[in-house]
Amino acid sequence: MAAPFSISTLMPLGLAMLAGAAVPLQAGSNAGLGRALGHPLWATVISLAVSLLVVLPLIVALRVPMPALGRVVQGPWWLWVGGIAGVIYVTAALVLMPRLGATTFIVCVVIGQVVCAMLIDHVGLMGLPVKAITPLRVMGALLVVAGMLVLQGASAAPPAQLSTPTASGGRRG
Numbered sequence: 001m002a003a004p005f006s007i008s009t010l011m012p013l014g015l016a017m018l019a020g021a022a023v024p025l026q027a028g029s030n031a032g033l034g035r036a037l038g039h040p041l042w043a044t045v046i047s048l049a050v051s052l053l054v055v056l057p058l059i060v061a062l063r064v065p066m067p068a069l070g071r072v073v074q075g076p077w078w079l080w081v082g083g084i085a086g087v088i089y090v091t092a093a094l095v096l097m098p099r100l101g102a103t104t105f106i107v108c109v110v111i112g113q114v115v116c117a118m119l120i121d122h123v124g125l126m127g128l129p130v131k132a133i134t135p136l137r138v139m140g141a142l143l144v145v146a147g148m149l150v151l152q153g154a155s156a157a158p159p160a161q162l163s164t165p166t167a168s169g170g171r172r173g
Helices: 007-037 038-061 068-076 077-100 102-123 135-156
Strands: none
Touching: 007 038, 007 077, 007 102, 038 135, 077 102, 102 135
């Protein structure tokens, strides 16, 4: 069993956080793209097309072999859910992020991810190992919800008055 704080366990966690950091950047840029194009569905199309334009050269450069399309067609229905989920997420992000703000939107996304992931783990959907919902895991999810409520409450409060420097270099306010 790997040590809890070894490089082999911390590296994937760091990479996952880096991937997570890309989510608000994606949502924000797609929201701007939707405004520029005049409709969120066109922004979804452009965003996914750009993704394709980025990944195809990587496939060529890395010499990735051709996919086994026959296996996919004969596979379970849920193999196709990722593309549908991508369209739902990209479109929801570019519509909702400007209304909710980056923090509230992303925290709501994370809550949805945690709840869905717990259910997937609990029943072992999509070929994943079963990890039962336990009181400790529920407490962790509730802490995420509590964090979202705190962040949302802080967003609703009037902004704090910041002191500003005066011409003489002192502080006022």
